[in-house]
Each structure stands twice: as C-alpha cells, then as structure tokens.
Amino acid sequence: MFIIMIRTLILYISVIFSLRVMGKRQIGELQPSELVVAIMISDLATVPMESVNIPLTAGVIPVFTLVIAEVITSFLCLKSRKVRRIISGEPSIVIYDGVIIEKEMRRLRFNINDLLEELRLNNCHDISDVAVAVIETSGKLSVIPRDHARSVTVEDLGLTDVRSEGLPCTVISDGELNETELKRSGKSLKWLKDELKKNGIDDMKDVFIASVDAEGELFIQKKGEG
Template sequence: MLTSLLENFTVITRTILAIMIVILISRVLGKQAISHMGFHDFAFVIILGSMAGNLAFNIKVSTWYFIISLLTFSLVSLLLSILATKNRKIRKWVSGQPTILIEKGKVLEHNMKKLYFTMDTLNQELRLKDVFDIEEVEYAVLELNGKLSIIKKPEFRQILKKDLNIALQPIMNFPIELVMDGQIIENNLKENNLEEWFKQELKKHAIKIPDIFYAVKSSNGNFYWDVYKDRIRNPIDKE
C-alpha cells in the first residue's frame, strides 16, 4: 500500500516537472517557433512530447536522465533556429522553402505531386481564402507553416481607398485595457497617464469600480465598459 502511494506521488511529481520544463522550453524558443512551425519544429514537438510523457510516467528511468535529454534536445533545436537565421542555406535545409502551386493562373502539377497535395486540398485552402473559383487566382504559394498565400488576378482584386482617391482616416491608437476580470490594470493606467481620465469617465457614466467586469479605452478614444449585472431580462444564450 505504501509502495503504491509512493509511486503515485512520484508520477504526480514527475508530471508536474515535465509540464514546467515543457513550458520553460517553449518560452525559451519563443512565440515565432510556436506560431510558424516548420519541418524541424514539427519533429521537435513530437519528440519533446514523447520525452515529457516518459518523464511523467516512466519511473524506471532516472528523472535526471530525462532532464539532460530534454535540455540537450532543446539546445540543439535552439542552435538550429539561430543558425537558420544567420545562413540562408541552413535555413532551407532546416525549414524548407515555400512552394508555388499556381503560377500565372496555371496549376503546377509537378509541385503538387512533390507535396502530395491534391486538387481537393487546394480548393479547400482557396475557399478558406474566400476564393471559390480557381480562375480568380494568379499565384498561390504554400508557405512553410502549411498555409496558402494567394494573389488574385487584377480583375478580381478588391478596390482600395487609394484607388478611388478617398481620404484616409488618421491612424488609430491601440486599445488600452483598464479593467480585466474585475481587476484594475494599474500599469496601463500609469504608463498611459489615464488615472484622471479613468476617474472622470467613471463619474460621467455613474459607474462604480466594484461593478465593472471589463473596461478598455478603445482605439478611437472612447470608453467601453461591461458590468457584472448586464440587466438583460431574456438572454439569447444562457448556460
């Protein structure tokens, strides 16, 4: 009984340790590696998950061995990423390069075959780009992260304001969150000198801070807020 409890405690401890190590490694590698996964990133994630899983429940192998293995593997991946940013040839070898699937309105079948890309898949990716007629596409490129980028033929492109000589609005500011989940974000108030402005807005709208669930200074400078009691008698969706 005691042995079983100790083993369970060991598994729980190792699982928590595995999660913490994976989070730490992910932060070291950065957001770009997560959001733009290439070939080596994909392989890294699979192997990292396998190692972390073994660290969690394979109590026959020393925890220290797993930590050394995880850190070594992460270091190699980080070095490859650094080298890829310094050298174009290494970057091509590690991450590959984008592949053109449609050029001048013509589907490149040989590139499709290399990637095992079917017309069904191509049409699906085009629909995700709001293109339901392949005739509209001048160029289509499969990026390293697996997403499709397209350039439409001139006659199918959207008309921009500059094409019509319409005056553009001034650049809008980034929204500044002031209250999140009922908690005042003091840093945002101080860094943007909004303490007095915030007090004036609360007074103008007769709102008390404890009643606010979320508040933000929007990009156009207006004050938006949401209170806990919305006073909606018949909500459309209530769980």
C-alpha cells in the same frame, strides 16, 4: 502515488519552460524541425512520468537537449539563408497568373483536391481569380488574388475621413487598473475616473472590462452585465 504526481509536475514545468525558451513561433506556425521537436518532447516527457524505475533525469536531459538543438537551429536559420533553406525549405509557387504549376504540385506531392480545399479556406473559389498562390514552409497556402477579385480597400475608395483601427488599450480588466495600458492610450487616470463617473460607476472594481480605442473612445462593460 505522490512520487508520480511530483515527477509529473516537474516534467510539466520542464516542458512549459522548454516551449517558452523555444519561443512563440513554436506554438503557432510549426516549421519541420519544430514539429519534430514538439512530437519528441511530448513523448520523452511521458516515459519517466509513467515509470518510477526510470530516473527523472532520463526525461529532463533529452528534453533540454532538444531545446538546445532547436534554439541553435533557429539561430542559425536566422543568420544564414543557406541553413534556412536546408532546415525549413523554401516557399513554392503553385499558381501563377491563374495557371496551376503542375510540375511544382507533383514535386510537393500536393494534389488538386488539397489545392482547391486550401483555396476555399482562403475564400477563393475560382482558380482564375488567383494571381499567385504560394505554399509556405509551414505548409499553409497564401493566396494573392488578381486585381479584379481582391477586396476593395480604403485607398481604392479614395476615402479620407476613415476611422482608425489601432489596437485598443485594455485599461481595466476584471476590476483592476492596467497602468501600462492607460499610459499607452495617452489618457490620464483622472480622465478615466471622470468617464466612469459619467457612466454611473464609482468604483473600478465594478468594471469587468474597459478599453480605449485608437480614436480615444472608451468602451465599458460592468461586472454582471453580460
């Protein structure tokens, strides 16, 4: 019983370590080789987890070997366009200037229903509104709308006094001050304390979340407020 628990924990740590080594891309957008590795790792880890007759190394060594292969493959893809084309393939244009490229659709075995579904998911309901649609190597469809169908931008409207929307700095999280974020926000600790006092807060521990936006404005939510 305890043996299985310990073995499971070891394999759990090994798989997490492996995914961390493979990087963030592994968790989000999966390339073909990454998908293969993800499936294989999950399967390899469960076999020695279940059976105590199989040594733990029989699960750990293949998992690490796959990580080695995957990281080396990613490195080669990064360095060589040729390798990248072989391993990940290349994006394919399926709609150009409002016209579906049937030949490419047939080659990708991508039917019209799939295409329409992906277009709807991209908030595009009319094929004639599409300037270019590309099937990326991860299998997702990217849509570039025609000029008349795209959203209006700030540039189109010619606005000059626009509120900037940078990444807010979470200076206090769950009652704890994040000094790195405070430094990034360009504000001082004294300023933060003064602002908290203005909002009737004497102790940072009473703050659930406080963030400074790109305009330098402070957002505060007290604990127990939500």
